[in-house]
Amino acid sequence: MKKTMYEKIWDSHLVAEAAGQAPLIYVDRHLMHEVTSPQAFEGLRLSGRKVRNPHSILATMDHCVPTKNRNLPIADPIAKKQIEVMAENCRENGLNLYDMQSPNNGVIHVVVPEHGFVHPGMVVVCGDSHTATHGAFGALAFGIGTSEVEHVMATQTLPQKKSKTMLVRIDGELNKFSSAKDIALAIIGKIGTAGGTGYVIEYAGDAIKALSMEGRMTLCNMAIEAGARAGLIAPDEKTYAFLQGKEFAPKGAAWDQALAYWQSLPSDADASYDATVVLNAADIAPQVSWGTSPEQVSGVNDVVPAPESFSDEGKRKACESALAYMGLTPNTKITDIPVDYVFIGSCTNGRIEDFRIAAEVAKGTKVAAGVTAIAVPGSYQVKQQAEAEGLDKIFIDAGWEWRDPGCSMCLAMNGDELSKGQRCASTSNRNFEGRQGKGGRTHLVSPAMAAAAAAAGHFVDIRTL
Amino acid sequence: MQPYTKHESIAAAMNRSNVDTDQIIPKQFLKKVERSGFGIHLFHDWRYNDDGSDNAEFELNKPTFKGAKILVVGDNFGCGSSREHAPWAIADYGFNTIISTSYADIFFNNCFKNGILPIKVEKNVLDALMAEINANEGIRFGVDLENQQVTTPAGNNFSFDIDPFRKGNLLSGLDDIGLTLQHVDQIDAYEQRHKQNFPWLWA
Numbered sequence: 156m157k158k159t160m161y162e163k164i165w166d167s168h169l170v171a172e173a174a175g176q177a178p179l180i181y182v183d184r185h186l187m188h189e190v191t192s193p194q195a196f197e198g199l200r201l202s203g204r205k206v207r208n209p210h211s212i213l214a215t216m217d218h219c220v221p222t223k224n225r226n227l228p229i230a231d232p233i234a235k236k237q238i239e240v241m242a243e244n245c246r247e248n249g250l251n252l253y254d255m256q257s258p259n260n261g262v263i264h265v266v267v268p269e270h271g272f273v274h275p276g277m278v279v280v281c282g283d284s285h286t287a288t289h290g291a292f293g294a295l296a297f298g299i300g301t302s303e304v305e306h307v308m309a310t311q312t313l314p315q316k317k318s319k320t321m322l323v324r325i326d327g328e329l330n331k332f333s334s335a336k337d338i339a340l341a342i343i344g345k346i347g348t349a350g351g352t353g354y355v356i357e358y359a360g361d362a363i364k365a366l367s368m369e370g371r372m373t374l375c376n377m378a379i380e381a382g383a384r385a386g387l388i389a390p391d392e393k394t395y396a397f398l399q400g401k402e403f404a405p406k407g408a409a410w411d412q413a414l415a416y417w418q419s420l421p422s423d424a425d426a427s428y429d430a431t432v433v434l435n436a437a438d439i440a441p442q443v444s445w446g447t448s449p450e451q452v453s454g455v456n457d458v459v460p461a462p463e464s465f466s467d468e469g470k471r472k473a474c475e476s477a478l479a480y481m482g483l484t485p486n487t488k489i490t491d492i493p494v495d496y497v498f499i500g501s502c503t504n505g506r507i508e509d510f511r512i513a514a515e516v517a518k519g520t521k522v523a524a525g526v527t528a529i530a531v532p533g534s535y536q537v538k539q540q541a542e543a544e545g546l547d548k549i550f551i552d553a554g555w556e557w558r559d560p561g562c563s564m565c566l567a568m569n570g571d572e573l574s575k576g577q578r579c580a581s582t583s584n585r586n587f588e589g590r591q592g593k594g595g596r597t598h599l600v601s602p603a604m605a606a607a608a609a610a611a612g613h614f615v616d617i618r619t620l
Numbered sequence: 621m622q623p624y625t626k627h628e629s630i631a632a633a634m635n636r637s638n639v640d641t642d643q644i645i646p647k648q649f650l651k652k653v654e655r656s657g658f659g660i661h662l663f664h665d666w667r668y669n670d671d672g673s674d675n676a677e678f679e680l681n682k683p684t685f686k687g688a689k690i691l692v693v694g695d696n697f698g699c700g701s702s703r704e705h706a707p708w709a710i711a712d713y714g715f716n717t718i719i720s721t722s723y724a725d726i727f728f729n730n731c732f733k734n735g736i737l738p739i740k741v742e743k744n745v746l747d748a749l750m751a752e753i754n755a756n757e758g759i760r761f762g763v764d765l766e767n768q769q770v771t772t773p774a775g776n777n778f779s780f781d782i783d784p785f786r787k788g789n790l791l792s793g794l795d796d797i798g799l800t801l802q803h804v805d806q807i808d809a810y811e812q813r814h815k816q817n818f819p820w821l822w823a
C-alpha cells in the first residue's frame with residue numbers, strides 16, 4: 156500500500172495496540188522548557204519513577220527569561236522560582252539544559268534545530284504547542300500537556316489517536332516580497348483556525364521546496380494555528396545539508412546509514428490524503444492580520460473587512476468583536492493602520508534569515524517617532540551570528556533595541572509587553588486578546604513587513620518600497 | 621499512585637454543601653511549581669485565622685479528627701473550577717476517601733487520577749453517618765473497596781457502586797502511566813529494535 160510520510164512515521168513508532176486502549180507510540184525526542192515541566196517532574200518524584208531515557212531530552216529556559224540585564228537577578232519571584240526549579244530538575248535527572256547563562260540558550264524551537272537534535276522520521280514532543288516547528292525536518296512533532304510530559308519521561312511513549320492526513324500544496328513561485336510567514340497566514344486565512352483539526356498537514360509543492368530550512372520551520376510552526384496536530388515537510392538535500400556537521404547529527408558511517416533511512420521517508424507517489432488544499436504561491440501577497448485570531452488576515456493591499464462581508468453568522472460576530480477589541484473600523488486600508496510597537500522575534504521568526512531580511516529593510520531607516528521597535532534573536536547563536544554580520548548595528552542605528560534571546564513579547568510572560576491599547580506589528584504567531592499584554596493589539600506579519608512598519612509608523616506594502 | 625487498600629480510619633464530618641474548588645484550594649496557591657505540598661493549603665480560608673494560626677472553629681482542626689482518611693461531606697462537593705490542585709490538596713492532606721451525596725463531574729474524575737475514592741450515598745445514609753460521627757467524634761469507619769462495603773461502629777453499614785474499570789485502577793494503584801507500564805515488555809522490545817534500526821540515536 157502507498158503510504159504518506161505521516162503513516163510511515165506512525166507505523167515505525169507503534170509500540171503496542173491493546174484492545175480498548177489508544178495505540179502507544181514511541182517518542183524519540185522530548186524537548187522541555189521551564190513553564191510546563193515542573194509538575195511533571197514532581198509527579199515522577201512522588202510516584203518514585205525515573206526518567207526512562209535522559210539522553211532523549213533537551214531543555215532550555217525561554218518563556219520567562221528577561222531579554223535585557225541578564226546578569227541581574229530576575230525581578231519576578233515566580234519567574235525566578237520557575238527558572239531555579241528547572242535547573243534543579245535537570246540536574247537531578249541528568250538532563251541536558253541550556254540555562255540562561257549558556258551560550259546555547261534561546262527559544263526551545265530555535266535552539267533544538269541549531270544543534271541538530273531533531274532528525275527526519277523522528278517522533279518529537281514538547282509541552283508546547285509550537286513543537287510543530289520541527290516538522291520542517293520531516294519529523295512528527297507535536298505539543299503535549301503537563302501530565303503527558305510526565306508520561307513521556309516515565310515511559311518514553313504516549314497513547315495517541317491516529318490523525319487524518321491533509322496535503323497542503325503550494326504551487327508555483329512566491330513573489331520576492333512574500334515569505335514563509337505569508338504562506339502560513341494565507342493558508343490559515345483560507346482554511347481557518349479549525350481547518351486542520353484532526354489532521355496532520357503535509358506541506359508540498361514547488362513553493363515549499365524552494366523555501367530555506369528557516370522558512371520551512373516558520374511554516375510548520377504555525378500548523379498549530381491552523382488547528383492541525385502537526386505539520387510535515389519531506390526531507391530533501393536542504394534538510395541534509397542543514398543537519399550535516401551539527402552536534403547531534405550522525406557522523407561518519409552512521410551518517411550514510413541515517414541518510415538512507417531519511418531518503419525513504421517522503422510520501423509515496425500517489426499516496427492518498429484525507430483532504431487536499433491547493434494554493435498558488437503567486438497569489439500570496441504580504442499578509443497582515445487585522446483581528447484577534449490568526450485566520451482574520453488580509454493581504455497588505457486590502458482593507459479591514461466589514462462584519463457584513465461574512466456570510467457565516469459566527470464569523471460575522473467574531474469579526475465584530477475583533478474589530479471592537481482592535482479599535483479598527485471596516486474598510487480602513489491596512490496600510491493606514493498605525494503601529495506603536497514592533498517586535499521581531501519568537502520561534503516563528505527569530506532565526507538568522509529573519510534578521511537578515513528585516514535588516515535589509517531597516518538599513519538606513521529610522522524608527523518612526525513614537526514607535527518602539529525591539530529585535531529579539533531566537534537564540535544566542537542567532538544573536539552572535541547576526542552580530543558577526545553587523546546586523547545589530549543596522550538595527551541599533553535605525554533606533555531599534557537589540558536584545559538577548561527569549562520568547563519575550565510573543566507571550567509577554569517575562570515583562571516585555573504592550574500596554575492597554577498599544578498596537579504592535581509582530582512576527583510572532585498568535586494575535587489572541589491580551590497575548591502581548593492586557594488590552595494590547597497584535598498584528599501578525601513577516602519580518603520584512605515588521606521592519607517596514609517600524610520605519611513608516613504604519614503598515615506599508617513592501618512591494619512598493 | 622498508591623494502591624487503594626482496605627482500611628479502617630477516622631472519619632471526619634464536614635456538614636457543608638457546595639464546597640467549591642476555590643475553597644478547597646484558593647487561587648493564590650496555584651502558582652506553585654510543585655504538585656505536592658498543597659495539603660497545608662487545603663481549605664485555607666476556613667482553616668486559618670488572619671494571623672495564620674489555626675481556626676479552632678473549623679471542623680478539621682478538631683483534635684478528634686486528626687489523622688482522618690475519610691471525609692464525610694455535604695452535597696455537590698468539588699464544584700467550580702477544574703483545577704486538579706483540589707484533589708492534589710485533598711490527597712496530600714491525607715484523605716483517600718470522600719463520602720457525599722454528589723460531586724462535581726470534573727472533580728469526581730480527577731479524584732480517581734489521584735488515588736482518591738469518592739463514594740456516593742443516598743441523603744438518608746449521609747445524614748446517619750454525620751449523626752454517628754457527631755455523637756462520637758474520632759470513630760473509625762471501615763472501607764473495603766474490593767467488596768464495595770463501608771462499615772461503621774454503630775452498624776450504619778452500606779454498599780456502594782463504582783465503575784469496574786476505575787475500581788481496578790484504584791485497587792492496583794495504576795494511573796495512566798501505570799497502565800502504559802503494563803506494556804513495558806513491549807516498550808523494551810521496541811527499544812531493542814530501535815537500537816538496531818537507528819543506532820546513531822543511541823551512540
Ligand code: SF4
Pocket residue numbers: 217218262263264283285501502503561562565566583584
Ligand atoms: S516564542 Fe512564543 S510560541 Fe514560541 S515557544 Fe516561546 S512563547 Fe511559545
